[in-house]
Amino acid sequence: MSQFDIYKRQHQSVEILELNGELDAHTAPVLEQHITKLIESEKYQIVVNFSSLEYISSAGLGVFMAYIEDLRERGGDIKLTNMKENVYNVFDLLGFPTLYDILDEESQAIKRFQNPSESE
């Protein structure tokens, strides 16, 4: 079975989830739990750091799809950072860059949350 862990950090108002291992149909519910917990505790600014994620399947992407609207309606967002090339390719193939902020570095994502006017 696939290995998957999430480490949680915080940078001021921004919640950072660091994904490790493989995010697929089997492990997607784990990520879902983390995100719903953040939403329940009214944390709507989420950065997901993919630096240690080795593999992602469509089910993994689906978790982001399922909560993005919810978060944006509450004035928050999920920003995705530090993807390995193979992981980014999946996001790209399925069209995600049109809807999500996908950034090279976690710090850029945090900056965008802090100064939304400066972004783009």
Add this chain to the structure above:
Amino acid sequence: MLIESHDPDFVTNNLLLIVMGKLLTPKAAILLRDEKSGEMYVASSKGRTGLAPDVRFHCPPENCPVDKPVYEIDEICDIMPEAVRESGLKLFFTIRTSTEHLGYLCIAPKIGKGHYPAEELNFIENLVIISAVALSNSMLVSRLKSANRELDQKVQELNTLFDISREFNAMVDRSQMLNVFRFTLMGQMFVRRFFFLMRMEGKPQIVIQHGLKGQVSNEAKEQILNMDAEYLEVSAMDNPPEFLVQNEIIALVRVSFQDERAVLGISKRANNESYTRSDYNFLISLGNLAFLSIQKTFLLESRIEKERMEEELTIARTIQNMLFPSPIPKPKPFDIAAINVPSRQVGGDYYDVLCADEKQLYLAIADVTGKGIPASLLMANLQAMLHVLSPLDLDLAATTGKINNIIYKNTPIDKFISFFWGRIDLESMVFEYCNAGHNPPVLWNAEKSSIEHLSTGGMLLGALETMMPYESGTVHLNRGDVVIMFTDGISEAMNEQDEEFGEERIAELLEEHHQKTAGEIQRIILDEVKAFCKGNYGDDITMLLFKVD
């Protein structure tokens, strides 16, 4: 530089810049043929041509002149749309390789004077030839890139199906399964709203959805489930349910297995791209996988339920076995044999042998209408009554009347019990009995060497409240007498010609074998019945017989 580039836009852009710089023309454009649609389109234009980048026009290759390196607008205007004719572009250089015609490089007249010197035109012609090769190469490269991307998408689709089927195989929990399905669908299709409708326990139900608002009527669900096509776009429906329109569900995909079907409805993609034939194929595969896996969970649940029922029945059987006497009391001088074989796990037949004290022996046999659990409950009820009543030395006929009233209150009107019981006084050897609608037991009277039937009593238990008192019959038992009590499972066992074994045959067998032991007589009758019906007993089988030694 032009030749090395693999980017068609770079090539067209530079070609235009070089041409305009060299010829000092204020306007130029490149028209190319779109490989997919076959239409011509404006690939690039500079200067005030008035050509928007989305200008497209139909122009079949066979109508396009390609033989001359360059055409005047007058020679070519019949294939050009108005936008091009009015753009002020006058000269059309044919862009072609040795095998294919790619399009035209179009330029306006020179600033100031109208005509280009021949050497300038020559130069452009040569430039166009070189560019054509570069353009053709770069188009090939982008074709390859797009083919590669399509391939990657197919691989991703396959990975997704593999991922989800592996997960489904390992799962039994329906809600987890539906959740995984939800994520996979939303991730792969890039959609934010969807529903999955299937018939569950006869009713159409949305088993999982995301992002939908409002209620769906059953009529709408039925209408959706009854769609004819394998997939269809809501915009093509004659009368789409309000619920679909309201939630911006734009496509429906149907999956079916045997007579069951389910429908997956999805909103537009988050990037507004439309669904292709290939997407629909993927959705059908994913939908089928989910549908079968969900059905699997229902089957599994019913199997678990069935196993639980079977386990309970086994326990019930054990309990019922304990309601029969074991060991059977055999006070002297009685030889007693008994057997009960329910046709199901538990049954409604009953027999009992009770020897409350040294003075009296009770024998009983009963048959509850129906089979299985309902019958076994009544049988247990009757058994409890007899065990309480028999030690009290009550009047047999009057007690039968009281038992009837209790059974009547305890049972629905279509449930009855045929019942026979008797009490032998061990000192006087008087056998008093009462037959409540049961098949009359057969008595072998050794003294008279004749058969008698024990039928005195009254009506079936549980049919009506006792109005007419039950009567009891009396027999004086002598050495060699045999009494056989049985249920209709024996007398009504059927052969292949639909004939019943019959009470007469039991009497005949008894007459023939009365000198044998109780066990032997029982064995003989059972063997005969078995041979008669070829082992296809339709009912519970019970027999109780005793012989006076």
